[in-house]
Amino acid sequence: MAARVGLWMVGAWGGVATTVATGLSALRQGLSAPVGLVTAKEPLASLPWADWGDLTIGGHDIRETTYAAEAQVLWEKSRVFSPDLLNRVADDFAVWDQNIQSGVLVNVGDRIRSLAGEKSRSYLAESPLQAIARIRKDLENFREQHRLDRLIVVNVASTEPTVDPALAELDWPQMQKRLGATEPIKLPSSSLYAIAAFECGASHVNFTPSVGTDLPALSELALIQGVVHCGRDGKTGETLLKSVLAPMFAARNLQVNSWVGHNIFGNLDGKVLDDPANKATKVKSKDHLLTEILGYKPQTLVSIEYIESLGDWKTAWDHIHFEGFLGTKMAMQFTWQGCDSLLAAPLVLDLVRITELEARLGGKGLLPFVGSFFKSPMGCSTPEFASQYQQLLEWAQLRQSQFEKK
Amino acid sequence: MAARVGLWMVGAWGGVATTVATGLSALRQGLSAPVGLVTAKEPLASLPWADWGDLTIGGHDIRETTYAAEAQVLWEKSRVFSPDLLNRVADDFAVWDQNIQSGVLVNVGDRIRSLAGEKSRSYLAESPLQAIARIRKDLENFREQHRLDRLIVVNVASTEPTVDPALAELDWPQMQKRLGATEPIKLPSSSLYAIAAFECGASHVNFTPSVGTDLPALSELALIQGVVHCGRDGKTGETLLKSVLAPMFAARNLQVNSWVGHNIFGNLDGKVLDDPANKATKVKSKDHLLTEILGYKPQTLVSIEYIESLGDWKTAWDHIHFEGFLGTKMAMQFTWQGCDSLLAAPLVLDLVRITELEARLGGKGLLPFVGSFFKSPMGCSTPEFASQYQQLLEWAQLRQSQFEKK
Amino acid sequence: MAARVGLWMVGAWGGVATTVATGLSALRQGLSAPVGLVTAKEPLASLPWADWGDLTIGGHDIRETTYAAEAQVLWEKSRVFSPDLLNRVADDFAVWDQNIQSGVLVNVGDRIRSLAGEKSRSYLAESPLQAIARIRKDLENFREQHRLDRLIVVNVASTEPTVDPALAELDWPQMQKRLGATEPIKLPSSSLYAIAAFECGASHVNFTPSVGTDLPALSELALIQGVVHCGRDGKTGETLLKSVLAPMFAARNLQVNSWVGHNIFGNLDGKVLDDPANKATKVKSKDHLLTEILGYKPQTLVSIEYIESLGDWKTAWDHIHFEGFLGTKMAMQFTWQGCDSLLAAPLVLDLVRITELEARLGGKGLLPFVGSFFKSPMGCSTPEFASQYQQLLEWAQLRQSQFEKK
Amino acid sequence: MAARVGLWMVGAWGGVATTVATGLSALRQGLSAPVGLVTAKEPLASLPWADWGDLTIGGHDIRETTYAAEAQVLWEKSRVFSPDLLNRVADDFAVWDQNIQSGVLVNVGDRIRSLAGEKSRSYLAESPLQAIARIRKDLENFREQHRLDRLIVVNVASTEPTVDPALAELDWPQMQKRLGATEPIKLPSSSLYAIAAFECGASHVNFTPSVGTDLPALSELALIQGVVHCGRDGKTGETLLKSVLAPMFAARNLQVNSWVGHNIFGNLDGKVLDDPANKATKVKSKDHLLTEILGYKPQTLVSIEYIESLGDWKTAWDHIHFEGFLGTKMAMQFTWQGCDSLLAAPLVLDLVRITELEARLGGKGLLPFVGSFFKSPMGCSTPEFASQYQQLLEWAQLRQSQFEKK
Numbered sequence A, B, C, D: 001m002a003a004r005v006g007l008w009m010v011g012a013w014g015g016v017a018t019t020v021a022t023g024l025s026a027l028r029q030g031l032s033a034p035v036g037l038v039t040a041k042e043p044l045a046s047l048p049w050a051d052w053g054d055l056t057i058g059g060h061d062i063r064e065t066t067y068a069a070e071a072q073v074l075w076e077k078s079r080v081f082s083p084d085l086l087n088r089v090a091d092d093f094a095v096w097d098q099n100i101q102s103g104v105l106v107n108v109g110d111r112i113r114s115l116a117g118e119k120s121r122s123y124l125a126e127s128p129l130q131a132i133a134r135i136r137k138d139l140e141n142f143r144e145q146h147r148l149d150r151l152i153v154v155n156v157a158s159t160e161p162t163v164d165p166a167l168a169e170l171d172w173p174q175m176q177k178r179l180g181a182t183e184p185i186k187l188p189s190s191s192l193y194a195i196a197a198f199e200c201g202a203s204h205v206n207f208t209p210s211v212g213t214d215l216p217a218l219s220e221l222a223l224i225q226g227v228v229h230c231g232r233d234g235k236t237g238e239t240l241l242k243s244v245l246a247p248m249f250a251a252r253n254l255q256v257n258s259w260v261g262h263n264i265f266g267n268l269d270g271k272v273l274d275d276p277a278n279k280a281t282k283v284k285s286k287d288h289l290l291t292e293i294l295g296y297k298p299q300t301l302v303s304i305e306y307i308e309s310l311g312d313w314k315t316a317w318d319h320i321h322f323e324g325f326l327g328t329k330m331a332m333q334f335t336w337q338g339c340d341s342l343l344a345a346p347l348v349l350d351l352v353r354i355t356e357l358e359a360r361l362g363g364k365g366l367l368p369f370v371g372s373f374f375k376s377p378m379g380c381s382t383p384e385f386a387s388q389y390q391q392l393l394e395w396a397q398l399r400q401s402q403f404e405k406k
Ligand SMILES: NC(=O)c1ccc[n+]([C@@H]2O[C@H](COP(=O)([O-])OP(=O)(O)OC[C@H]3O[C@@H](n4cnc5c(N)ncnc54)[C@H](O)[C@@H]3O)[C@@H](O)[C@H]2O)c1
Pocket: A010, A011, A012, A013, A014, A015, A016, A017, A060, A061, A062, A063, A103, A104, A105, A108, A112, A115, A155, A156, A157, A158, A159, A189, A207, A208, A209, A210, A233, A234, A235, A236, A267, A268, A269, A270, A272, A339, A340, A341, A343, A344
């Protein structure tokens, strides 16, 4: 692998992105074992992935900060990383900081807008088409400057409010037209970034619950442009467990009466999700699963609350009330104490590797075999984690056999 | 289905068996939905199972009691069943009580022997071969008296102490010979019951961690006699969850550092397992799994403690300490509050249905596709619950297509 | 003790009241040990309490039902009581049912009004003063019919929405006047019941978070009438634990950063509290405590959610995030699985006994020594459970010595 | 306060002692708020405590290491402290390291002996009297070298195996004689250290479950020598919670049927307690409490298991099964995730302050008012945390009023 690959993160200085940067630098320097990386484990590990050393980080953010500062916050509030590690990744941080550009604030809602710094706010008046053009320019510059062979855009920006369902009724020509109208449709930034990416031939991964590429018009555009994409909303905690546990209740024909999930955490993502408009997007992404797996709708409750002292430590309590033989009610409870960004970042790197490989092999359109990575997997035929993971293994086997043939 | 099927339970008046009896009577009378029965859910539900009405219960026990008395204890101590239900199954109870014979006490260890009543103790001096002969006679009488077309023996007796590993080195002719020696080999009752079953053409399900049929000699005998069998140790609680959750940690390449499981419960099974000799058998059955699934051995701890006030409510607390990206340590904890006998009984009925169907179709030897039912599944190629369940579904599909062809 | 004591419950057919009735009948017949009764334990036990046999139940409710029906629901949904016990209390139930009158719906809010049956709805148009008069008549009839020596009114009715704070600025003459105005002040039913009670010389216990007697005007009236009263909101679950645990964090100088409490349950009380207006009253009652005990305000969160399958089983999960020496963050979590009505009912009986004793001894006004029973104890000088309990013991000792002197 | 105070720790380089050293240095330099220090909170805070700057650390240990090395292990395994803090306390560490002498191995059992380094092993053959003499010399040297006004010896060494109960039958003259016999009595090191301390006029705090001063002969000696002492076994986790929660169950007359506590942790203390001989001492110290508080003995279970990955993070799960009104069984569970050394160290500093103050004021014998600090408090009249804390407050008030008078 001597190809040069650009990893462009939207939300480039956020918790997940900062952890991606820290981890990538650590992996490049051999400072850390690839624990938590799905692609680092056999049988996937032997596919011809891009080398860590071939990746360069760039991105957009609306806040003005640095990797060093953001990593320091994670260390101080959540005791992740270590001062020693942060020293050793400082050089990479300084280089990558140079590649971060001012983000787009079109239709992001009040809460996100309130986070924006001076520079991004200076673009507040820009139209959707102007925003797309600006993003494209940033991407092209990045590509040229670093002589990239391939470019993957990953959305790890704050969760946007939910969008008008009517957006799903437009095809790409209609959408394009309505974007240029005097009163343009209210397409949120997550989709504008994706359009820009597609238009300049970049692949796209939507790691957030924001709508991003999850619209027919964008699927169409991806095919037209011959790029690959996948998403929606990285599956790292409670929902991961739901997709693992609920199939057991189904297989055993145990009747789930209620499934209550309370999530508390205290990072910036939590602060954004504390706004009901933004939270709705996340809750929706977390709540459809059980019905799909069980085949009926138990009473469910998903709460997400911002508790500052927890920092990046997402703590979830789930109470599952089920009924067994002869109407006997039983209960399972679990608590999950995971560090959100540390769970997410390796998956982002996995998805970049997978997407890059498929792009390299000339794939296009939606990647349907990465359902195990997402809460609301686009194009995936099954909601069960084990089956989703099986699909990934089967894809790997297929690719493996193709490479072996060559 | 007009065939008559005998369900012969060893440990016939125990908690699991009493719940099987209660549940079977309730199902026959349409008093309860088949919740908790795997075979009652599509796609399995449409296989041509034996009707509940075709089943008759018999068995061996070493204690002298009645279904009514045992069910009353479960109700009083654990608030399962309901007085109303118990009234309505009383007639079936009375009939089935008549079919329970005195059990065998050969090599069962002190703890189990201490439970035995007068009648069973009167056989204390019997030799292994005498025991086998007596069991056979009881089985033959049952078969004749109820004009049974098929007979399934299910071991739901107390967990025996672990056995001499040298027993696994004998083939059937050697074992047979050594059973008749003046100092016969120390084969425990669970295996004697199985031998008797096989010898009179009955199928066998070992729902306990006792060795039962899990010896090469007995596998050989099953093939010689053309009977089917399966086992070992019903998977109803913590171990079920391990086989569901551990694959997730493996798939995500999260390093499990330690997995601690504490189980507390207060039924008769718990009292028997409170003896270190008997507990060893159970802990062994619960503890091999993680290494198989993860591919390495994390520090594990499994404790099982008798806490009287809990009755049949098995409460388990598991603490899973794992390491993610960049060495970050995280934790998952769960508590499981399940009613043991109520979780086990429907699986016993499922296994009877499945075994009966295979016997009816002329199968012989080990059933390898029921791994999802057992903690230490004999002949099963995978330790993961989802894959095990997949094997069951594939078997069902195969059978379904065969039946449809006809 | 040969005095006859009336126990008049507002919310007479609710979960708590039905459990009070069941328990009182069981205690009268010696069917149950007095577990859960504070006054049944030494040193309190030897005070000259009213005998269980001296108590007669009556009350108001807005729904039309019977004790047998309500107890049956508790049994079926929550597996509390037992059919056997319910048979044995059936006669008392039938007698007491006769003493239940139609309740008052003045200013109770939409949610409660929606529960009302025909009879109570027929009084929908009544004015506050008419309501008071009707309640008084019901109380007087009860007193006469049963030749009662003393009458205790206990509010165990559904939680009302919060009230206008301006009500706390009125003295009794002003309130009385404004109650008779053409546009009368919006005093809720809980207070109207209390006024009626006071006016006919009955004592009052407010076991709910509804405002009831917690207004200066009503305190004034109690003194005028020479009756005793106490309240507010029985302390049976999470808040009890807060008042027990928070003092430990304070005493150890451990800094509580956040205390999150999630409560789920599925009884009628839960359904009423599912209305934001009613819930606000309860959350307020649960949330002031920590600041009082700790001396600073940690981030707190109290959620109460209606999860039908749980029935009367209130399940609470609390996550306490605290900071120790050298800034080290630690956590304590607890889950509480308590049966709400069964925790509440013995406290109601305790409070009736205590109130009756004080009334008998000629006390008047607020009882300040029963703070340990309440979430928002009126007139109590300390928020810590241990100190509150100490106050109760000191009162008991004082009374004991007085009785011994005699 | 210009007096110079020596804090001599037995087990000077252990986890608790290292945290005491780190914390003391941080407090002296004003690097940390005194969170977790009971004496730093009003009303105690205003007593005339020794200044942090007046304290000098010395001690005995059997291992050869340094504070820097031990603190580094705590940081690496358990993520407590921070590299930055460790830099800033390095100078104090270096000075205090000089004051640590080789420990005594008389009657410490196999497990502890296996930890000893070269230097301490060179004294393996020493007799009890020789050991006492050596300890005295070390203490005298320390006192002289640092011109100390007062000296407090604190036992924070590994938990010893339990001792022969007959030791409790000796008075001091008998013990002294039997210590010098050719076959001397088997008095463990914890007591030899205490004897040496008393003999040279130092006060003593026993923070461990080892027997230490908890023998009539030693109490006698303390009075003879006019020194103060207290102990036994710092109360920092599960037992603290038991002494806080059990009084609630008692006060509410709720019947505790069983109380199960499982403790897991992975520090050196855990490794020592993994030996059944040593564990017995700890379990005994943890298990007597409930019976004392409740007035009856529920079924109890206390397990302590060494789980390496947890490091200093003691994680406890407690399951409390209790019975309420009408025989209803309910449950409370809690998990405690505390960092053991960080919970213990401030209490050690509190006890040093309190002991020093009492010694300064000319006190002698057992301090009965510090029961809240200990699992098995010597001379304390109540097992309930709230009452124990009350005793501390009353003592503080008394002293305060004495100081104000002057
Ligand atoms: N385990 C996880 O952390 C996890 C799992 C699944 C999904 N996610 C999602 O990933 C996203 C990132 O999570 P996080 O914890 O890093 O959040 P974060 O708040 O730390 O980071 C988000 C970043 O996006 C930036 N941003 C917001 N709007 C932007 C815009 N329009 N253009 C450019 N930048 C913008 C913010 O300034 C911030 O730096 C969130 O949507 C979250 O819901 C996270």
